[in-house]
Structures are given as structure tokens and as C-alpha cells.
Amino acid sequence: MNHASTITDDYLAQIGRKRTYSTILLALFVAVLAGGFGLANDRNAGGFLSGLHRIFDFPAELVGEAAEKAALLPGLIWFYLPALIETLNIAAAATLIGMLAGGFLSFLATPGLAPFPRMVPAVRRLLDIMRAIPDVVIALILIFMLSSGPVPAMIAIAWHTTGALGKLFSEVNENADTKPVEGLQSVGASWAQRMMLAVLPQVAPNWLSYGLLRFEINVRASAILGFVGAGGIGAELKVAIGWGLGRYDAAAAIFILLFLTIMIIDQISGHARNSLVKGRR
Structure with missing residues (x-):
């Protein structure tokens, strides 16, 4: 029983570490995405947000x-x-x-x-x-x-x-x-x-x-x-x-x-x- 409990605890700890790493990577991805969007919007000729209301004009x-x-x-x-x-x-x-x-x-x-x-x-x-x-x-x-x-x-x-x-x-x-x-x-x-x-x-x-x-x-x-x-x-x-x-x-x-x-x-x-x-x- 102790051996099985140890295996279960190790497995749950491993799953917890994977979830932690995934959360950190997701947070970094969102941060990079937000920073990149801001930079791209600043360099865009017209600005993405200011022209968003015209998105359906061409269609x-x-x-x-x-x-x-x-x-x-x-x-x-x-x-x-x-x-x-x-x-x-x-x-x-x-x-x-x-x-x-x-x-x-x-x-x-x-x-x-x-x-x-x-x-x-x-x-x-x-x-x-x-x-x-x-x-x-x-x-x-x-x-x-x-x-x-x-x-x-x-x-x-x-x-x-x-x-x-x-x-x-x-x-x-x-x-x-x-x-x-x-x-x-x-x-x-x-x-x-x-x-x-x-x-x-x-x-x-x-x-x-x-x-x-x-x-x-x-x-x-x-x-x-x-x-x-x-x-x-x-x-x-x-x-x-x-x-x-x-x-x-x-x-x-x-x-x-x-x-x-x-x-x-x-x-x-x-x-x-x-x-x-x-x-x-």
C-alpha cells in the first residue's frame, strides 16, 4: 500500500509540475503577444484599433x-x-x-x-x-x-x-x-x-x-x-x-x-x- 501511495503521490506531483510549467509558458506567451500587438499597432500606418470599426466596409x-x-x-x-x-x-x-x-x-x-x-x-x-x-x-x-x-x-x-x-x-x-x-x-x-x-x-x-x-x-x-x-x-x-x-x-x-x-x-x-x-x- 505504501509503495502504491508513493507512486500515486509522485504521479500527482509530476502532473502538478507540468501544469505549473504550462501556466508559466501560457502567461509568457500572452505577455509576448500583448507586447507584440502594441508594437505592431504603433508601427501600423493607420492603427488597428482606430480602424477596427471599418472592418466590414470592404466586404x-x-x-x-x-x-x-x-x-x-x-x-x-x-x-x-x-x-x-x-x-x-x-x-x-x-x-x-x-x-x-x-x-x-x-x-x-x-x-x-x-x-x-x-x-x-x-x-x-x-x-x-x-x-x-x-x-x-x-x-x-x-x-x-x-x-x-x-x-x-x-x-x-x-x-x-x-x-x-x-x-x-x-x-x-x-x-x-x-x-x-x-x-x-x-x-x-x-x-x-x-x-x-x-x-x-x-x-x-x-x-x-x-x-x-x-x-x-x-x-x-x-x-x-x-x-x-x-x-x-x-x-x-x-x-x-x-x-x-x-x-x-x-x-x-x-x-x-x-x-x-x-x-x-x-x-x-x-x-x-x-x-x-x-x-x-
Whole structure:
């Protein structure tokens, strides 16, 4: 009984310490957040609090003009459809490149599967760097080098996707059964053959699931990069918003088009992920 009581007391003390540390960290976070908000508000051109009452002005103007010109929306949606297709092409190409490059690097970053174990930490740090640099920063650099267009956006998104999927894929690889790998190695199979025949069939469903999820993210990223000159429907949205009143019907049409597209992609990819991972049909 004394031993059980001691274990209970130690457990409760440990829980109490964790709660204390969590409370301290939460208080520090709130303090830093409050201090950062004050600094950001002081440096803001107009002041956040002073302009807070106008937060719904832009949505009201956009919805009002769109309602007045509702008859024009179907034609505008059709007009901006090619720009949406360009955005989808950017996202699809970037996702495919990111999956291929991330898949290769994930094997090099997985202990027990990498052909050169000493390279595992270096490859993992490379993936960290690729994820850490925002795609908008890469796009701005590439636009300066290559001029504006869809190519800088595709490269920027592919770079970030490689880092993100490489990390996720390597975690999936760690759960793969190594017995088939050892069996192929015993009969003289090369490293590439072991990965392709023993590991890839095991991890492919999860890889594809992560790839589909990343495609959803990349569609949004491609639209956002259009604001910095990377082409696609984001560039059209920037122009429509920049003109202000008189073009808000075009902005509304683009928002509707983006919303419907992302909703459809989410539904299709969600069903596909369930089919791949859980075997649902």
C-alpha cells in the first residue's frame, strides 16, 4: 500500500509540475503577444484599433456591387476560367515535382533505409531549410531573376513542397516493414531495387494521401503568389481589387470561382485519401 501511495503521490506531483510549467509558458506567451500587438499597432500606418470599426466596409462594398451586377457574374466566371486553369496547372506541376523530389530525399533521410547513414542528418537539415523559407520569398527572388509569370510560382511552390513532403514521407518510411528489404538484400538487389520493390509498395498509399493534401494547399499558394506577379488567378484578383469600386463584381466572381474550386478539390481529394489509406470506396 505504501509503495502504491508513493507512486500515486509522485504521479500527482509530476502532473502538478507540468501544469505549473504550462501556466508559466501560457502567461509568457500572452505577455509576448500583448507586447507584440502594441508594437505592431504603433508601427501600423493607420492603427488597428482606430480602424477596427471599418472592418466590414470592404466586404459590404464587394457584396453590394456583386448583388447589383449579379447578371454579369456567370460571364465573369467564364472569363476568368483560363486564369484558374493556369493556377491549377502551377499547383499540379509543383506538387508532382515536390512528390518526386521529396520521395527521393525521404529515402536518404530515413535511418535504416538510407544508403549513406552519415548523410541522414544533412538531408534532414536540407529538408528543414526548404520548409523554412516561405514560398513567397522564393517567388520574389525568381521573379527578379526570370521576370513575372507562372514558372517562378511553380518553382517556388515545388521547392517548399519538396521540403514538406520529404519530411512527411520520411516519417512514413520509418514505419515500413524492413523484412522485405532484408530479403531482397540477401539475394543481391541494389539499393534502388530494394526501395522500389520492398518499401515503395508499402508507403505509396500514404504518400499519395499526403500528396493530394499538399495539392489542396498548393492551389491556395498559387493563387496567393499571383499577388506578387506570379501569374494565375491571383494576378487577376489583384487587378480587380486594385481598381476598387466598379470592378468588385470581377473580384466577387474570382472569389466564387476559387471557393467552388477549392471545395470540389477538397471533396474529391478527401474521398481519394480515404480510399487509399482506409480502403473505402
